[in-house]
Amino acid sequence: MPVYPTSATEEISAALGAMGAGSASSAVAKRLLELFTEESISPGTRLPPERQLAASLAVGRSAVREALAALEILGVVDVRPGSGTYLRGNASELLPQTLSWGMMLSRTRTAELAEVRGALETYAARLATERMSDESIEVMRTHVDEMRASSADFARFVEADLQFHLELARSTDNTVLLDLLQSIRSLLRVWSDRAVQDDDHARQAIEEHAAVYEAIAARDPDAAAAAMAAHMRTAAVRLAGTVQTHAED
DSSP states (O other): OOEEOTTOHHHHHHHHOOOOTTOOHHHHHHHHHHHHHHSEEOTTOBOOOHHHHHHHHTSOHHHHHHHHHHHHHTTSEEEETTTEEEEOSOHHHHSOHHHHHHHHSOHHHHHHHHHHHHHHHHHHHHHHHHHOOHHHHHHHHHHHHHHHHTTTOHHHHHHHHHHHHHHHHHTTTOHHHHHHHHHHHHHHHHHHTTSOOSHHHHHHHHHHHHHHHHHHHTTOHHHHHHHHHHHHHHHHHHHHHHHHHHHTO
């Protein structure tokens, strides 16, 4: 098998081959992973630019951009603004099979992963209500306040949302549950970060997080679980809409 030097963008593009118009970003990511694992591409290799990858695969640039974002989240590639995208290491070592199926397959599999996350988050809310310190409850309140203050600032809003769920997961005092939630959240993040797309979605998400916080602050595990389950249902609907939109790009 050929070994590609860092600057060998033409060879990589030729090896990819066209996928056909309309291919989803998940299929692009899967095709890139196949290339990384099947060919002997050295760590540190710079990938072709988005435009060239899109032309080689016969897909839109948005599909390539989403695929590279997913691979960056999973640690497979390193996107360096102004420089390019580089392979971090041997992809077969960087991406265990236990993680690859969740992100890289069909829209149905993504929905199933969101369903599992919903069940785990609901259980985590119940457990955290019983175990969370007063200090952690106060931290969760600040995250809800930050969401309210940054509803017009997408990056801040998403970060506050993430920190809310991380604080809750940590407060379960269950390392396995925390690790599972972090892994699933990472796999879904390329989609979930785009799920809140307008003021109505932001207001709904804030109300849902506030309901979870208030139930936990009241030390009511049943209410906390119910509030989280409701949040996960609407979050799954928003996520499905986002995946559908990008699949049609």
